Amino acid sequence: MKNNLNTKQEKGHDSNVPLYFPKLSDIQEAAKTIGQVVSETPLQHSIRYSKNYDANILLKREDLQRVRSYKIRGAFNKISxxxxxxxxxxxxxxxxxxxxxxxxxxxxxxxxxxxxxxxxxxxxxxxxxxxxxxxxxxxxxxxxxxxxxxxxxxxxxxxxxxxxxxxxFDDPKTIEGQATVGLELLDQTTEPIDYVFVAVGGGGLASGLCATFKALSPETKIIGVEPEGAPSMKLSMQEGKLVQLSQIDKFIDGAAVQKVGEYTFPICRDHLYRMETVPEGKVCQTILELYNRDAIVVEPAGALTIAALDYFREEMLGKNVVCIVSGSNNDITRTAEIKERALLHGRLKHYFIIRFPQRPGALKEFVADILGPNDDITHFEYSKKSSRENAPAVVGIELKSPEDLEPLIARMKARNFFGDYLNNKPDLFQYLV
Incomplete structure (x- = not known):
């Protein structure tokens, strides 16, 4: 490892932290070390995504690793x-x-x-x-x-x-262990790989892939993907220095860190083709699609790379594209939240304050005359606490199409039911979701 470290100062680099870039020989040695415990995970052609994006989309199924994520590679290599x-x-x-x-x-x-x-x-x-x-x-x-x-x-x-x-993520031996994913990828296909999408939390896997592909397939573009609520690598790259976020959205727990690594940042800064962020709700949509249409169970971080494909639709036409499906350690108790976030991102779930007239039949009128034929009430909080003419209720409504929202609001206003729309009021909305 000594030969990999360089203490000279470079632009945007803290001189107190050794510069490091993985050597191919060390990555190959890591592959031998972890070979006794790590499975060679499938590189699976996705018919659905390939048709959708008019490209050859391949999924590197690290979710099928024996601990259901690629992390065993770096951990075992380091401890060994x-x-x-x-x-x-x-x-x-x-x-x-x-x-x-x-x-x-x-x-x-x-x-x-x-x-x-x-x-x-x-x-x-x-x-x-x-x-x-x-x-x-x-x-x-x-x-x-x-x-x-x-x-x-x-x-x-x-x-x-x-x-x-x-x-x-921020250790040479960990990075070299994660880099073995790249060795497997290149052994599993005879076609040149044009793009590799990799989830970025601290940057260990992304750094390892940058090193492997620079040595063996330098034309491949490595694209890092972060949650929109935890863009620590993207902001660090924009600032040209390590940035620590004061707050993050912890939902995509496998890729939500406030600060990326001191080893990994310079590697990603200098060798990633691009950093992209994806809204958490879009990731949730992808999780549900993978489960319902492909029978693939992934955790939020595992769906990040596939969720990012939309942003590269034109650029990757006809190309060979690999998405690292990084893990499948999902808790079934999170399913309700995943569905909720997916519906919100798709503009299909909306919360309102509804002013119900305090007279018999008001709720029946709302259901019969205000809601559309395909609208569904999924949340309702109401209690009569005063003798005022109108009493507010918090109502969640699921729509069949985003285009149904404006007509719904128009009907509410015409009948004097509309109180307020809560989706665009984050201070209030956080208590509902």
């Missing part, structure tokens, strides 16, 4: 590189879920004790899977609301106990 003394002392990690499972599996397989810090909001499914993979070798600690909170707590614990920290 430790000295016997470090292994005996034990390891620590922080993770929103997928890296935790990779570390847990590696600890169990290699006989190493691990302490895993996860955000309190981590889906229960990911916590249970982590405990299952690690068995009696790991202890899970829930601390903080975000990955960054858990990371801070894990680092404090690590220093206090003098254990080795296994970073989910």
């Amino acid at each position: 590189s430790l000295s016997p003394k470090e292994l005996k002392q034990g390891v620590v990690c922080a993770s929103a879920g997928n890296h935790a499972q990779g570390v847990a599996f590696a600890c169990k397989h290699l006989g190493v004790d691990g302490t895993i810090f996860m955000p309190v909001v981590t889906p229960k499914q990911k916590i249970d899977q982590t405990k299952m993979f690690g068995g009696d070798r790991v202890k899970v600690v829930l601390d903080g609301d975000t990955f960054d909170d858990s990371y801070s707590a894990a680092m404090d614990f690590c220093k206090m106990k003098r254990k080795t920290f296994v970073h989910p």
